[in-house]
Every structure is written in structure tokens, then in C-alpha cells.
Amino acid sequence: MNSLRNILLVDDSPRDTEMAVHALESCNLANEIITLRDGSEALDYLYCRGEYAFRPRGHPAVILLDLKMPRVDGIEVLRQIKSDP
Amino acid sequence: MIGYAYQVEWLYGLGRSIPMALHTAAALHLLALGIFSARPDQGVMQVITSDSPGGVLARRMFASLVPVLVLLSWLCLAGQRNGYYEPDLGVTLHTLAHIGIFGSFIWWSAKSLHRADMVRQQAEAERQRFFSLSIDMFCIIYTDGFLKRLNPAFNHSLGHTQEELLARPLVDFVHPDDQAAMLAEMEKLRQGLPAVFFENRVQCRDGTWKWLSWNIQPYLSEGLLYATVRDVTEPKRSEKALRESEERARWSSLFLDSVIENLPAMIFVKDATDLHYVRVNRVMEDLTGISRQDFLSKTDTELYPEDEALFFAQKDREIVAEGRMIDIPVEPLHSITRGVVLLHTKKVPIFDEAGCVKYILGISEDITARVATEREVRQLNATLEQRVHERTTALAATESKFRTLVEQSLVGIYIIQGDHFVYTNPKMSEILGYTAEEFLSRPVPDFVVDSDRAITAENIRMRLEGTAHEIRYHLRIKHHNGTVVHAEAHGTRSDSHETPTIIGTMLDITERKHAEEQLTRERNLLRTLIDHLPGYIFVKDTARRYLLSNRAHTKLLGAAAESELTGKTVFDFFPEEKARRFDDDDKLLLHSGVPVLEREEPFETNAGVSWRSTTKVLSRDAQGGIVSIVGIQHDITERRRTEAEIRVLNTELEKRVQERTSQLEAANKELEAFSYSVSHDLRAPLRHVQGYVEMLEQSTEGQLSDKAKHYVKTIKDSSTDMGQLIDDLLEFSRMGRVALAETSVQMETLARGTIQSLELAVQHRNIAWKIAPLPRVLGDPAALRQVMANLIGNAVKYTRKRDTAEIEIGCAGEEEGRLVLFVKDNGAGFDMKYSHKLFGVFQRLHRAEDFEGTGIGLATVQRVIGRHGGRAWAEGVLDHGATIFFTLKPALAS
Numbered sequence: 018m019n020s021l022r023n024i025l026l027v028d029d030s031p032r033d034t035e036m037a038v039h040a041l042e043s044c045n046l047a048n049e050i051i052t053l054r055d056g057s058e059a060l061d062y063l064y065c066r067g068e069y070a071f072r073p074r075g076h077p078a079v080i081l082l083d084l085k086m087p088r089v090d091g092i093e094v095l096r097q098i099k100s101d102p
Numbered sequence: 103m104i105g106y107a108y109q110v111e112w113l114y115g116l117g118r119s120i121p122m123a124l125h126t127a128a129a130l131h132l133l134a135l136g137i138f139s140a141r142p143d144q145g146v147m148q149v150i151t152s153d154s155p156g157g158v159l160a161r162r163m164f165a166s167l168v169p170v171l172v173l174l175s176w177l178c179l180a181g182q183r184n185g186y187y188e189p190d191l192g193v194t195l196h197t198l199a200h201i202g203i204f205g206s207f208i209w210w211s212a213k214s215l216h217r218a219d220m221v222r223q224q225a226e227a228e229r230q231r232f233f234s235l236s237i238d239m240f241c242i243i244y245t246d247g248f249l250k251r252l253n254p255a256f257n258h259s260l261g262h263t264q265e266e267l268l269a270r271p272l273v274d275f276v277h278p279d280d281q282a283a284m285l286a287e288m289e290k291l292r293q294g295l296p297a298v299f300f301e302n303r304v305q306c307r308d309g310t311w312k313w314l315s316w317n318i319q320p321y322l323s324e325g326l327l328y329a330t331v332r333d334v335t336e337p338k339r340s341e342k343a344l345r346e347s348e349e350r351a352r353w354s355s356l357f358l359d360s361v362i363e364n365l366p367a368m369i370f371v372k373d374a375t376d377l378h379y380v381r382v383n384r385v386m387e388d389l390t391g392i393s394r395q396d397f398l399s400k401t402d403t404e405l406y407p408e409d410e411a412l413f414f415a416q417k418d419r420e421i422v423a424e425g426r427m428i429d430i431p432v433e434p435l436h437s438i439t440r441g442v443v444l445l446h447t448k449k450v451p452i453f454d455e456a457g458c459v460k461y462i463l464g465i466s467e468d469i470t471a472r473v474a475t476e477r478e479v480r481q482l483n484a485t486l487e488q489r490v491h492e493r494t495t496a497l498a499a500t501e502s503k504f505r506t507l508v509e510q511s512l513v514g515i516y517i518i519q520g521d522h523f524v525y526t527n528p529k530m531s532e533i534l535g536y537t538a539e540e541f542l543s544r545p546v547p548d549f550v551v552d553s554d555r556a557i558t559a560e561n562i563r564m565r566l567e568g569t570a571h572e573i574r575y576h577l578r579i580k581h582h583n584g585t586v587v588h589a590e591a592h593g594t595r596s597d598s599h600e601t602p603t604i605i606g607t608m609l610d611i612t613e614r615k616h617a618e619e620q621l622t623r624e625r626n627l628l629r630t631l632i633d634h635l636p637g638y639i640f641v642k643d644t645a646r647r648y649l650l651s652n653r654a655h656t657k658l659l660g661a662a663a664e665s666e667l668t669g670k671t672v673f674d675f676f677p678e679e680k681a682r683r684f685d686d687d688d689k690l691l692l693h694s695g696v697p698v699l700e701r702e703e704p705f706e707t708n709a710g711v712s713w714r715s716t717t718k719v720l721s722r723d724a725q726g727g728i729v730s731i732v733g734i735q736h737d738i739t740e741r742r743r744t745e746a747e748i749r750v751l752n753t754e755l756e757k758r759v760q761e762r763t764s765q766l767e768a769a770n771k772e773l774e775a776f777s778y779s780v781s782h783d784l785r786a787p788l789r790h791v792q793g794y795v796e797m798l799e800q801s802t803e804g805q806l807s808d809k810a811k812h813y814v815k816t817i818k819d820s821s822t823d824m825g826q827l828i829d830d831l832l833e834f835s836r837m838g839r840v841a842l843a844e845t846s847v848q849m850e851t852l853a854r855g856t857i858q859s860l861e862l863a864v865q866h867r868n869i870a871w872k873i874a875p876l877p878r879v880l881g882d883p884a885a886l887r888q889v890m891a892n893l894i895g896n897a898v899k900y901t902r903k904r905d906t907a908e909i910e911i912g913c914a915g916e917e918e919g920r921l922v923l924f925v926k927d928n929g930a931g932f933d934m935k936y937s938h939k940l941f942g943v944f945q946r947l948h949r950a951e952d953f954e955g956t957g958i959g960l961a962t963v964q965r966v967i968g969r970h971g972g973r974a975w976a977e978g979v980l981d982h983g984a985t986i987f988f989t990l991k992p993a994l995a996s
Contacts, residue, residue, distance in 0.1 A: 030786060030790075032790045032793070032794075033786070033789070033790070033793075036789075036790070036793035036794070036797070039793075039797055043800075085782065
């Protein structure tokens with residue numbers, strides 16, 4: 018199980034999240050799907066901070082990122098990920 | 103004595119005086135006889151004592167007559183005194199005795215005299231004959247020098263007649279050089295010298311001189327000189343000739359010696375019998391180093407090395423044998439002093455009277471130096487020849503160069519002799535159309551048009567005769583094809599030919615002539631233009647004097663004609679202060695070259711302030727040198743007034759536009775923000791509608807009624823339409839806002855890519871694609887992809903109802919430096935009267951049932967193309983298709 022990496026879904030709209038999860042599930046993927054509500058959560062998750070300080074290590078296989086989000090938007094998240102080698 | 107003898111006292115008493123004694127008378131007698139006999143050779147006694155017949159006779163008569171007469175007279179007297187006879191008888195007897203005695207005495211005398219005379223005459227005649235016959239000349243000369251007598255030999259010898267010789271002193275005939283000597287000799291004779299002998303020259307009648315030998319003896323008692331004279335001219339001459347011939351012989355021997363000794367050649371004479379040297383000269387001594395004494399009586403064998411001596415001897419024997427001269431061009435000789443000397447020798451035989459060779463004469467020239475010199479000269483000649491050859495080659499090259507130059511000259515070149523061409527280069531043929539042969543075949547004036555023929559002939563004549571050396575003139579020549587060629591001929595008399603020659607060049611100036619005419623027309627046109635232009639136009643020279651002025655300007659300065667202005671300056675027409683300003687203006691222009699362009703300034707005039715616009719520029723020649731100042735002025739009073747009004751209006755308008763613009767901009771911004779946020783925010787709920795309808799469809803699969811299914815589908819379609827509308831609006835908005843890149847875009851690749859992306863949508867369609875090779879353009883790739891997607895999408899959409907859709911993508915050339923691209927279809931087309939609506943947002947020309955669409959696609963196209971600086975337009979016919987054109991900048995070729 019642990020060898021399969023996560024799919025990270027970041028969207029502030031619960032309807033969009035639901036539809037995305039529905040779509041992913043209909044594909045019968047085995048990966049665990051982690052849903053987050055905004056950019057700051059996504060960054061916390063990626064850098065194992067705050068709430069996610071003790072999550073299991075490892076980067077997600079895919080990140081589905083909504084661009085327009087409150088607080089930290091998708092563009093900001095992307096810039097931070099790209100600037101980090 | 104007589105008195106005593108006759109006893110007559112009267113005789114010896116002398117009258118009454120004492121008579122003289124007898125012995126006194128006898129003594130007186132003896133005294134008288136003594137006186138007479140004292141000088142018997144002088145006075146009266148001379149005749150008596152002379153040996154001449156007269157003297158003999160006289161002496162005889164004295165001796166016989168005196169005693170006879172005295173005796174007779176005494177007898178007569180004694181007879182009378184004694185009286186033997188009468189006195190009368192005595193006297194008669196006395197007279198008769200006298201007559202008898204004297205008569206017989208005279209007869210005897212006459213007889214003896216006659217006899218003597220006859221003897222004398224005989225002797226005289228004999229003498230005279232000898233005198234005349236003698237070849238020698240005899241003459242008797244008076245002591246004063248005149249000839250008394252001479253014999254005919256004089257005449258024969260000298261040619262003078264006797265009279266001529268007697269008429270002048272003898273010395274006159276003597277040679278002037280001998281005169282003094284002769285006179286001296288004569289003087290000696292007069293002094294008593296018994297005889298003289300001398301020779302002198304006497305002139306003949308024919309002017310020649312003869313040598314005469316004189317032998318003169320004087321007979322001073324007679325006052326005469328007797329001379330025998332002999333002509334010694336001939337003996338003298340032969341003596342002289344003999345002397346001269348001896349002299350000559352001596353001299354020629356001397357001359358020969360001198361020549362032989364001093365000739366620069368070596369000369370020797372050998373005896374022919376045993377070949378020993380008889381004679382050598384000084385040069386031979388010098389050359390051989392052997393002295394003269396050593397040579398004489400020796401042969402070559404004793405003097406030279408053996409081989410040389412043999413060679414010489416062999417040659418000598420040849421001469422003796424053949425008896426003719428031989429010439430030995432080069433023979434070496436071993437000289438003691440000079441080493442080996444080269445000689446050029448001629449050996450000549452000298453014959454004796456019998457015709458045998460007696461001597462051999464050798465003449466040798468030392469040619470050692472000459473041979474060396476000749477060798478040197480030969481070398482020099484070879485060098486010279488080489489140089490001449492080189493020079494000739496160079497000259498030939500030069501000649502060929504010049505020939506090429508002449509043959510390929512861009513100017514016609516010709517040579518005239520007489521009145522014919524003797525040479526024309528190819529350019530001449532090119533200008534005038536005749537071949538070189540045709541040129542040479544006719545007199546030069548034949549080629550010239552009739553009116554120029556006389557001047558051409560005259561110009562040729564003047565140069566050939568030398569009255570003009572060089573002439574340049576224009577003439578017209580008949581071209582071979584009949585047209586007239588204007589030409590400029592420039593010919594120069596050439597003095598390097600024997601016959602008078604003109605070398606000349608010819609330029610075809612037909613075009614120049616036409617250009618000049620054109621120029622004249624243009625100048626006239628320009629002048630007309632200048633004069634009738636509304637502005638004031640003037641031209642000044644670099645000294646700022648007027649050169650030209652158009653009518654308006656002339657009038658402005660108050661002059662009646664342009665000619666009143668030319669040469670004058672502004673100071674002649676304007677007040678000092680103003681003129682100074684204008685002039686400074688011109689100076690600055692001339693100095694800096696910076697033109698005055700449309701400078702507007704007010705002028706005070708009688709009608710108030712007049713504004714004029716002034717432009718002053720420099721006119722320059724082709725080299726950039728300043729030729730003149732050109733000035734143009736316009737009256738812009740009216741314009742300025744209008745402009746002022748317009749400025750006021752503009753200011754107002756601008757203000758209003760500004761207000762309106764800012765309002766519009768604000769509204770636009772709002773609209774933009776609004777449309778974006780609307781589009782984006784609308785997109786989310788719509789997505790939810792679509793998503794959930796889809797999920798509903800899946801979760802109720804097979805459970806819904808057909809009606810419910812139709813409802814679900816309608817919701818789906820409507821939300822799709824709405825999504826499309828929102829997408830289009832977002833795109834349209836985005837295209838208005840984003841910054842566009844400008845890179846090279848390959849339109850063909852873009853078009854093909856777009857078509858490929860539509861593959862799914864057209865898989866059941868029959869479409870004939872026609873894609874021309876498309877150029878690269880300059881633009882934003884993403885925006886242009888959007889344009890192509892919209893246009894091709896439209897074409898596909900509107901041809902949906904065609905069985906075979908034809909869609910063409912191509913390039914239709916250029917417009918204002920931009921490429922015109924188009925997308926053409928054979929679809930539904932449109933009515934051109936609505937074409938203006940085609941590119942408006944939400945504007946549609948078809949019903950939604952026929953062709954779906956948002957009415958934003960073409961607006962987006964227009965916006966993108968517009969932002970690229972181009973334009974888009976459409977052409978179409980209803981039901982026959984439409985073509986959308988758009989322009990883009992071509993990419994620069996990389």
C-alpha cells in the first residue's frame with residue numbers, strides 16, 4: 018500500500034472536489050486521494066508543517082490544484098513548489 | 103824764220119822795233135814743236151798722231167808739203183831777185199808749180215784713201231754680217247745706260263723690236279730684283295774696271311723672263327760699253343731641274359724613311375733569297391723587343407721560337423713562289439717584352455727589274471687590343487640586342503595595350519588623312535552603324551548631314567593645313583539606319599606622321615542633346631511655375647545678391663521687373679535695420695548650412711501686421727558646394743487666424759474628448775473586470791451544473807423515462823452552450839488584455855495543426871482542403887493559433903450542409919508591406935450588405951438553429967489582427983461561401 022503515492026486534490030469548492038473525487042473514483046485508481054481546502058493547507062502538507070507535521074513522508078504522485086482560491090491561491094503554491102529544488 | 107829765210111826784215115823786225123835774232127826765232131820754233139809733241143794723244147795732235155788713215159795722210163802731207171812749198175817759194179823769190187824773169191812770170195810759174203804739186207798730191211792721197219776705205223768697208227761688212235748672224239747678242243751701250251747699237255739676236259731672243267730697246271735705258275728691262283746689281287756692275291765699269299761678268303733676268307716682250315749672261319768691257323774713251331750677252335735660260339732651267347730632281351729624290355727617301363719609322367704599324371723588309379731581314383722599323387723593335395741591329399742580316403729562325411719561325415718562313419716562301427700579296431688576318435707572335443701579341447699582317451712581294459721577287463715587304467698591325475675590344479664590343483652588342491629585344495617586347499605590349507584601349511574605348515576614335523578616314527575604332531561603328539570598311543570607303547563629309555558638311559570640311563582642312571591645331575565642335579552625322587546622330591568631335595593635328603593627320607575622338611551626344619532640350623523645357627516649366635506660384639520666391643548668390651525673383655516677390659519689393667533686382671541686395675529694398683537682420687540671417691545660413699524652415703514671423707505693412715512663413719535653404723552643386731540661397735515666403739496671415747480659431751476649438755474639443763475618454767476608459771475597465779469576473783465566476787456554477795447532470799445521468803442510468811432523459815439532455819446542452827459562450831467571452835476579453843509576443847510564426851504549420859485538432863469533429867465530413875504554402879509572419883503564436891482556430895472552425899461549421907466542402911487557406915499577396923492571408927469556404931456565405939456587422943461582438947448573420955455560435959469568434963479575430971497592426975475583412979455571397987482576409991507583418995528572413 019505504501020509504495021503507491023498519493024493524489025493531492027486542492028480546491029476550495031466542495032462541489033468541485035466532490036466531482037473530481039467522483040471522476041477519479043470512476044477510474045478505479047488505487048492511490049489514496051487527499052483533499053485539501055486551500056493553498057496554505059497544500060503548502061503545509063507538502064512541507065510537513067502545522068497540521069501535517071507528522072504525516073508519513075513522501076511526495077504525492079499528482080497534485081490537482083485549483084488556481085483561484087482564497088488566502089493562498091494555486092499560482093502562489095506553484096511558484097513555491099517550483100522555486101524549491 | 104820765214105822772214106830770215108826770205109830776208110824780209112819786216113817780218114822779223116815787227117815794224118820799227120828791234121828785229122828778232124835768228125837763233126831766238128829757231129828756239130821759239132823748237133819750243134812750239136815741243137809743246138805740240140808734249141801730249142800727242144790730245145787736242146790737235148790726237149788727229150795727227152792717230153793710226154787712222156786721216157792721221158797717216160796728215161803726217162805724210164806735213165812731212166812732204168812743208169819743205170816743198172818753202173823751197174818753191176824761195177826759188178821763185180831768188181829767181182826774181184836775180185832777175186832771171188820777170189815778177190809776172192815768176193808768179194805765174196809759182197802758181198803753176200803749186201797746181202802741179204798739189205794736184206798730184208791730192209790724186210795720190212785720194213787714191214790711197216780710196217784703197218784704205220775699200221779695205222775698211224770690206225772689214226766693216228764682214229763684221230756686220232757676223233754681228234747680224236750671231237746667236238749671241240752683242241750690243242754697244244752708252245755709259246748712261248741707253249743702248250747704242252745691238253744685233254738682231256736681241257730681237258730673236260727677247261722679242262722686242264730694235265726701236266723699243268733703244269727707246270729706254272737697258273736697266274728698265276731687267277728684273278726689279280736684279281736692277282740694283284746691274285747698276286752696280288755698270289758703275290764698276292765706269293770706275294775703270296776692265297771687264298765685268300754677271301747674270302740677270304730680262305723681261306721678254308711676252309712678259310716672260312729670260313736669264314742673260316752679260317760680258318761687258320768698257321771703252322771709256324769712246325764713252326761706250328761693249329757687251330756680249332748670252333741667253334742662259336735653258337741651261338739655267340735644266341740646271342735647276344736637275345737640282346730639284348736631286349732634292350726630290352733626297353726628300354722622298356727622307357719621307358719614306360720617316361713614314362716607315364713613324365707608321366703605327368710594324369714594317370719589315372726581308373731579302374727574298376734567304377729571308378734575312380733587310381730593314382725593320384721602330385714599331386717592330388718595340389713590339390718584338392728585339393733591337394734593329396739584332397734583326398739585320400738574320401732570319402726568323404734565329405729570332406723567334408721554332409714553330410712561329412716555321413710559320414713565317416712558310417708564308418714567305420708562298421709569296422716568293424706565287425708572287426702576290428698575302429693577308430694573314432691573325433697571327434700570334436712571341437714578343438720578348440709583351441708576351442704573345444696578335445698581329446694582322448700583309449706581306450707584299452717587291453720585284454726587281456727582271457720581274458723576280460727581290461724583297462718581301464711586311465706590314466703588321468698590332469690587333470691584340472682590337473681583338474679584345476671587338477670581343478668586348480660583341481658582348482656589348484649582345485647585351486644591347488637583348489635590351490632592344492626586351493624594349494621591343496615592352497613596346498609591343500604597350501602597343502597592344504593602347505590598341506586594346508583604343509579598340510575598347512567608350513569613345514569613338516578615328517584617324518583622318520586627306521579627306522578620308524584611315525582608321526575608326528569599333529565604338530565609331532557602334533555609334534554610327536557603319537562598318538570600318540564603309541567608313542574608309544567614302545570621304546568624311548559624306549557621313550555628315552548636308553547642313554553641317556561645309557563646316558566639317560573646313561575644320562578638317564584647317565587642321566590638315568596647320569592653321570588650327572585642335573578643334574572641338576558639334577556636328578550631326580547620318581546614322582547608317584537613316585537617323586541623325588548628334589556628335590561631338592574633338593580632333594587634334596598629329597605631327598608625328600609624314601602626311602598631315604588628324605587624330606580625333608567622337609562622342610555620341612544625341613542623348614545629351616535630348617537631355618538638354620528636356621532640361622530647357624523643364625527650366626521653362628520651372629520658371630513658369632515659380633512665376634505663378636502664390637508664394638514669394640527668390641534666389642540669392644553666395645554674396646547675397648539677388649539672382650532670381652518671381653513676379654510676386656518682385657512686386658513685393660516694389661520693383662517693376664526682375665531685372666531691377668538682380669545684382670542688388672536687401673539693403674537696396676529694406677530699411678537698414680530690417681535689411682541687416684535679413685542679411686545676418688543669410689550669412690548664418692551660408693556659414694552653418696542649417697536651413698531656415700517655415701519660420702513664421704510678422705511683417706509690418708501698410709495694411710497692418712502680415713504674417714509670413716519663410717523657408718531658406720542652400721542650393722548645392724553635385725559636389726556639395728554652395729551655389730545659392732533659395733528663399734520661399736508665404737503670406738500666412740489668413741492661415742494663422744484660422745489656426746488660432748482651430749486651436750481654440752481644438753483645445754475645447756480635446757478637453758471634451760479627454761473627459762469622454764476617461765469616462766469611457768473607466769467604463770471599459772469596469773466592463774473588463776466585470777466580464778472577466780462574470781465569466782470566471784459564472785464558469786464554476788455552470789461546471790457544477792454540467793458535472794452533476796452527468797453524475798445524475800450515470801447514477802440513474804436506465805431508470806429515467808424518455809421525457810426525463812430529454813430534460814437532462816436539454817440541461818446538458820444549454821449548459822454546454824453557456825460554457826462555450828463564457829469561454830468565448832473570456833477568450834475575447836483575454837485577447838484584449840494580454841501582452842502579445844512578436845516572434846516568427848509559421849502560418850502553414852499553424853493551419854495544419856488547427857486542422858488536425860479538428861479531426862474528431864470532421865471525421866464524418868467530406869472536406870477538400872486546399873492549403874497553399876504559407877509564409878512566416880511576425881506575431882504572437884498563441885493569439886494567431888486562436889485566429890486560425892476561429893476561422894477554420896467557422897469554415898468547417900458553415901460548410902456543414904455541403905456534400906463536398908471546399909476550404910482554401912492561402913496568401914493573396916501584399917498590402918502596405920503586410921501579407922494578405924485568407925481562409926475561403928464554399929459554405930453558407932453572407933450578404934455583403936451586412937458585412938459591417940460580421941466582426942461585431944455577439945453579431946450573428948445566421949439563426950442558431952442553422953449554425954450554432956456565440957458571435958464572438960470573428961470579433962476575437964478582428965481584435966487579435968488589429969492588435970498585430972493589421973486589418974481583417976470579409977467577402978461573401980449568400981449560399982456561395984465566404985472569404986475572410988487578414989493582414990500580418992511578414993517575418994524577416996532569418
